[in-house]
Amino acid sequence: MAGREKRKRAAALDGDEQRRQEEAATLLHRITGLVRWVVAEVAAGRSPSVALHRYQNYCASAAASPCACSYDVPVGTDVLSLLHRGSHASRLNVLLRVLLVVQQLLQQKKHCSKRDIYYMYPSIFQEQAVVDRAINDICVLFKCSRHNLNVVPVAKGLVMGWIRFLEGEKEVYCIMNVNAAFSIPVSIEAIKDVVSVADYILVVEKETVFQRLANDKFLRYLVEQLHLPVYCLVDADPYGFDILATYKFGSLQLAYDANFLRVPDIRWLGVFTSDFEDYCLPDCCLLHLSSEDRRKAEGILSRCYLHREAPQWRLELEAMLQKGVKFEIEALSACSISFLSEEYIPQKIKQGRHI
16 A cells, blocks of 8 residues: 555656646747747837736725725736837846846756846846846746746745655655754745644744744645644734735735735734733833834735735734834743743644634
């Protein structure tokens, strides 16, 4: 039986690899076709133009009526043409340059980061945000995710616990040393054969807290493969809340890609503003919200999804704004150095004290 199961798993993996190769070949063919068309248009003395849909996964104002937010339906179209002067022509120029890099990556089956692409033409791109936008434009144009372009994030984030997986030919065996942290793979396509005996996945905002207890696409991949509940632990401040919201709803900058990356079932474990009083934390851990914090919180509160899909989250953020205070996850360690791992997290999960 064990041999049969292994053969089934190997067949499934071979099928996934074949599907990925076919998708990559199709994408490369489409990119090559577009590049050739642009070259032919320019050679013929014509100015090529490219139409790009605009997507919006949340409204900038909760009062917007009717709400037009959607992960799948565009809210408008931009036409980029070399005939245009200024931003549109520059945007198309940048898009084509980045597209040539992506074409080369797919042809050579290599990967690089957005930062690597920026340093290929720094005098033309001028800033990293220009490259970021071009990559988003390409994703929209070809209806794909960033990882399909072989453009990977700079390595960041750590994983540890009762999990084992293959990254290419390398086996990442966290189970052998559950107190050791491993870098999150930058290429999700290289991951296979994920095995875990964990009860849940915990996302932690800070590496310092992560180490004491010891982000993009990798979390979504684990959720889909392991079917485990996901909890998130962030600072009780507007920026921690924004990180939490990005996991659940996606970012506005990556609105088209949000549906591929977000984890809609993520649960907010803490920390809550009310935790300060509930756990009798010392006053020295409490900080007043700055004017920048308040602007950040007010901006988040205007997002339609808090009213439509997460009203309890909205109430927590309103309470933070009303009290005018914030504190960090580390404040909970004022109770004891092991309070987070031995009491706070286990009790909250066991008692269902999350939203």
